[in-house]
Amino acid sequence: MASPSDQELVFSFLGNTARHPGVRRIDTHAASVFLIGDRALKIKRAVRLPFLDYSTLDRRKAACVKEMEINHPFAPDIYLRVVAITKAPDGSFDVGGSGTPVEYAVEMRRFDDSQTLDHLSRRQQLDVGLGERLAETIAASHAVAVRSSSNLWTDSIPIWIDAFVASFRTVSRFGETEVEELRVLCHSAFARLRPLLEQRAKDGHVKRCHGDLHLANIVLIDDKPVLFDAIEFDDRIATIDVLYDLAFPLMDLLHFAQPVAASHLLNRYLSTAAPDQTGGLAALPLFMAIRAAIRAQVFVARFDRLDAEHSDADRSATIETAESYFQLARSLIRPAEPRMIAVGGLSGTGKSALARALAPLLVPPPGAIVLRSDVLRKQLSGVEETERLPAEAYTPESSARVYRELTTRASRVLSQGFTVIIDAVFARSDERQEIHDLAKRLKVPFAGLFLVADLRSRQERIHHRVADASDATVGVAEDQEHYDIGGLDWLQVDASGTAETTLDRSLSLLRASA
Numbered sequence: 001m002a003s004p005s006d007q008e009l010v011f012s013f014l015g016n017t018a019r020h021p022g023v024r025r026i027d028t029h030a031a032s033v034f035l036i037g038d039r040a041l042k043i044k045r046a047v048r049l050p051f052l053d054y055s056t057l058d059r060r061k062a063a064c065v066k067e068m069e070i071n072h073p074f075a076p077d078i079y080l081r082v083v084a085i086t087k088a089p090d091g092s093f094d095v096g097g098s099g100t101p102v103e104y105a106v107e108m109r110r111f112d113d114s115q116t117l118d119h120l121s122r123r124q125q126l127d128v129g130l131g132e133r134l135a136e137t138i139a140a141s142h143a144v145a146v147r148s149s150s151n152l153w154t155d156s157i158p159i160w161i162d163a164f165v166a167s168f169r170t171v172s173r174f175g176e177t178e179v180e181e182l183r184v185l186c187h188s189a190f191a192r193l194r195p196l197l198e199q200r201a202k203d204g205h206v207k208r209c210h211g212d213l214h215l216a217n218i219v220l221i222d223d224k225p226v227l228f229d230a231i232e233f234d235d236r237i238a239t240i241d242v243l244y245d246l247a248f249p250l251m252d253l254l255h256f257a258q259p260v261a262a263s264h265l266l267n268r269y270l271s272t273a274a275p276d277q278t279g280g281l282a283a284l285p286l287f288m289a290i291r292a293a294i295r296a297q298v299f300v301a302r303f304d305r306l307d308a309e310h311s312d313a314d315r316s317a318t319i320e321t322a323e324s325y326f327q328l329a330r331s332l333i334r335p336a337e338p339r340m341i342a343v344g345g346l347s348g349t350g351k352s353a354l355a356r357a358l359a360p361l362l363v364p365p366p367g368a369i370v371l372r373s374d375v376l377r378k379q380l381s382g383v384e385e386t387e388r389l390p391a392e393a394y395t396p397e398s399s400a401r402v403y404r405e406l407t408t409r410a411s412r413v414l415s416q417g418f419t420v421i422i423d424a425v426f427a428r429s430d431e432r433q434e435i436h437d438l439a440k441r442l443k444v445p446f447a448g449l450f451l452v453a454d455l456r457s458r459q460e461r462i463h464h465r466v467a468d469a470s471d472a473t474v475g476v477a478e479d480q481e482h483y484d485i486g487g488l489d490w491l492q493v494d495a496s497g498t499a500e501t502t503l504d505r506s507l508s509l510l511r512a513s514a
Contacts, residue, residue, distance in 0.1 A: 007046045010085050010103045013093040014041060029305070030054065030233075041083070041095070041105040042067075052233040061104040067232040068106060074141060074210060074227040083107045117215035117225070117249075121256035131264030134218065134225045134249065138210075138265075139273030141227060142242045145207035153206050153240050154197045160290060161186045164297040171300055173323055178330060182293065185333040189286040200241055200280055209245035211238030214295065215252045243280045247287035250366050255292065255328055262366035263359045271375055272385055278369075278409070282416035285364055289333035296325035336364035338419045340410065340439045341510070342490070344426030345451030346480045347472035348458025349495045350502055354451065355423040357503045362419045369413045373424035374469035376409075377402050385469045394471075403431050407438055414442050426450070429486035447513055448490030449506055455481055457496050 014034040015025050024035040027045075030052060034041045044060040054060045064082045072079045086099035095105075113119070117134075120126050165183045168174045200206065210217075211231035219226050231238040246269060253262035270278050299322035306315050341358065343351045352372060360367040378385050380402065381393055392398070406422055413420040426432050432448060439446035459474040491509045495502045 006102055007043075010043070010093060013085075014043075035110055038110050039080075040108040040110045042108065043085075043103060043105045051237070057101075057103070061101075063233060064104045064106050070230045070232045070238075071228060073144070074230055077221070078108050078111060078226065078228055080107045080109060111219050111221055111226075113219070115220045117218045117220070118252070118256065120220065121215060121253070121258050121261075126258055126261045128260060128264065130220070130225065131253075131261040132268040133223075134261075135265050135268035135273045137225050137227065138213070138246060138249070139269055141210060142207060142245065142274060145209055145242070147204045148206050148208065148239045149201055149204070150206070150239070151198060151201060152236060154194065154201060156236075157190050157197075157290070158187060160294065161190065164290075164293040167297045167300050168293075168326065171319075171322070173319065174326055178326075182289075182326075182330050182333065186286065186289060186293075189289075189333060193283050193286060196280070196282060197241065200283075205243070205277070205280065206239065206241050208235060208239050209242060211240065211245065213245060213248040215249060215256065218249065241280065241283070241287070242274070243277060243284060244287045244291075246277075247284060248291045250284075251288040251291040251295075251328065251332070254288075254332075254365055255295075255325060259360040259366060263368075264356070266366050267356075267359065267370050270369060271372070272379075275379065278412060281369070281413060281418050285332055285417070288365075289329045292325045292329035292332060296322045296329060298322075299325065332365060335417070337445070338364070338414055338417055339445040339447070340414060340420050340422070340435070340442075341368070342422045342424075342426060342432070342435050342446075342448045343451065344424060344432065344448065344490065345453075345493075345495065346425060346427070346458060346483070347470065347477050348461040349451035349453045350461065350499055351423050351425075351451055352468075352470075353499045354449070354493075354495075354502055354506060355421045357499065358506065359421055361507070362421075364418065368419040368421045370421045370423060371406055371409050371413070372469065373402050373406060373422075374471070376405055378469060380405060386467050388471050403434070407434060410435070411438060411442065414439075414444055425480075426490075427480070427483050427485055429488075432488075432490065445514070447510055449493050449509065450488055450490040451493050451495035451502065453494075453496040 011032060014020065014036070015023055017023055020036045026033040026035070030045055030047060030049065032043050032045055044054040044063050046055055046060070048055040054063060061082070068079055068082055083096045083105055084101035085103035085105060086094050086097035087102045088094065088097065088099040117126070161183065165179060168179045169176070210227050212229065213227065217227065217229045219228060250262050250266055253259070253265065299318055303315065303318045303322060306318060339362070343355050345351050355370045355372065358368065359370050362368040375385055377389065377393065378387065381389055383389065403424065406424060410420045410422055422435060424431070436446055436448065455477060458477045462472055462474055462477055491513060493502060493505050493509060
């Protein structure tokens with residue numbers, strides 16, 4: 001067994017700049033990471049905490065093995081092996097030597113930590129497609145995660161709520177009225193959602209997930225998001241509803257003022273990556289609020305651990321971050337009135353671009369759920385989103401089926417408290433009337449936007465499409481010029497300019513009609 005003093009000797013060896021030039025050490029409450037050349041060595045600290053016990057060498061070795069087991073599937077190019085730190089008879093240390101193991105480390109391939117998503121967010125360097133790529137990565141991890149039908153996950157939620165509320169009551173900057181409001185809203189939401197959460201567990205949506213998907217645990221490598229540092233010390237903490245796993249990066253993107261990326265992440269996850277998860281949308285505000293509150297709790301605890309050696313700026317920044325997450329939790333749990341927006345127009349008018357731009361601007365956060373007829377048609381036909389369909393897939397009967405399914409899915413989203421944007425041509429008056437009638441039945445505000453642009457502009461846009469779900473061609477656009485649109489009582493938007501201009505015009509019309 002290695003004592004804490006032995007571990008400090010190991011840390012001194014690894015941190016020795018003469019032996020390891022340019023070494024950099026990063027400490028957390030549970031681990032110390034040494035960045036040496038193109039490798040990183042992560043060692044569990046000899047500590048015993050309420051939620052983990054690394055107090056013996058055997059426990060630390062087991063934790064390293066578990067970390068490899070959990071994280072290698074997420075990031076096989078990062079997590080390399082568990083390696084012993086050995087001590088020779090002469091008292092010298094080595095990494096993977098022939099002496100006696102006195103410590104164990106997870107050896108990882110070093111990556112550019114300036115490319116973690118928290119750093120990219122701070123620098124405003126998240127491109128619009130990153131949210132979609134992240135959705136595919138997270139959905140892929142959920143697809144292979146091990147299922148659990150236990151209700152332990154559901155039963156733990158009120159315990160977590162009480163725990164973060166108790167921690168907030170120790171912080172003078174958090175008003176008691178605000179803390180109590182958060183407590184009441186979270187417990188009320190949980191009581192209302194409990195039957196749904198228990199049913200989702202029975203249906204297999206509770207799995208052994210990553211569990212700690214804040215933005216600092218996602219790194220961009222070769223333009224692909226890679227998940228790392230998953231929870232390894234307690235399967236119970238990481239065995240959660242997959243939407244609770246997704247809620248962490250969604251919430252954190254909102255914290256870092258990246259609503260567009262959050263909207264793309266959620267919509268891609270639900271539309272193509274994991275469409276079977278739409279039925280759990282009602283729980284997402286609670287999930288995100290809990291994630292934000294627990295993140296605030298983490299920073300409160302971090303503030304409490306700061307000693308006199310830390311600057312006033314460090315202490316101020318830490319408690320301000322805690323307060324920011326606390327206020328985000330309060331905003332996420334507040335109920336918001338959903339609405340329905342239908343975006344119609346002939347091919348090439350920019351419907352999909354407008355729908356994507358509108359989505360993050362609508363409540364509740366992270367924005368509206370976009371239902372696109374072109375994507376849905378491909379799903380109903382059982383083909384990939386960008387695979388071209390034959391002409392028979394566009395018969396009146398098949399199109400009617402698509403619009404019926406759009407209506408069904410819109411109803412499902414709205415009934416769970418989320419705003420929906422339906423993106424389809426809506427060339428027929430009965431199609432427009434049916435979607436309007438749905439809004440009336442569900443008693444939600446409705447707005448129909450119909451985009452118009454000249455043929456040349458539409459054909460030019462269609463010609464430049466790349467890897468898009470739409471099968472429309474320049475010939476289709478010309479044929480559509482002869483459509484009988486019928487009486488149009490929707491808001492007509494001149495979409496002949498840029499996407500930004502179309503968005504501004506649409507927002508003005510929506511505000512005027514509200």
